[in-house]
Amino acid sequence: MKRLVLLLATLLFSAFVLAAVNINTATKEELDALPGIGPVKAQAIIDYRAKNGPFKTPEDIMKVPGIKEGEFGKLKGQISVSGASTPAAA
Numbered sequence: 001m002k003r004l005v006l007l008l009a010t011l012l013f014s015a016f017v018l019a020a021v022n023i024n025t026a027t028k029e030e031l032d033a034l035p036g037i038g039p040v041k042a043q044a045i046i047d048y049r050a051k052n053g054p055f056k057t058p059e060d061i062m063k064v065p066g067i068k069e070g071e072f073g074k075l076k077g078q079i080s081v082s083g084a085s086t087p088a089a090a
Contacts, residue, residue, distance in 0.1 A: 020080035023061055024054040034078060036071045055081045 021030050023045060031042035041064070048064045055061060058079050062072050 020078055020083070022081065022083055023058070023079050024049060024081055035074045037067075037075070041066050041071075057081060 021034060023031070026045075028039065028042045028046060031037050031045050032039050037045070044064050044066055045061065049055060052063075058076055058081055059072065060081070061067055061075065061079065062069060
């Protein structure tokens with residue numbers, strides 16, 4: 001029984017780790033939870049998409065002022081531009 005509980009907990013945690021945040025629909029709080037993105041960059045992402053429309057590819061996030069290749073490298077497996085936004089694991 002103990003192993004089953006541990007297995008279920010591991011699978012649940014893994015789902016959150018593998019979940020992607022849709023940068024076209026994410027809230028400021030969801031964006032802020034991403035690595036390397038604080039409240040200022042989260043707001044910059046929201047402002048950029050409000051002005052320019054939805055991101056077409058995850059790489060488009062580098063068009064947001066303050067987000068460069070280094071930040072994108074930390075984010076690329078955790079962001080998407082389609083589907084439901086799933087909060088990033090803390």
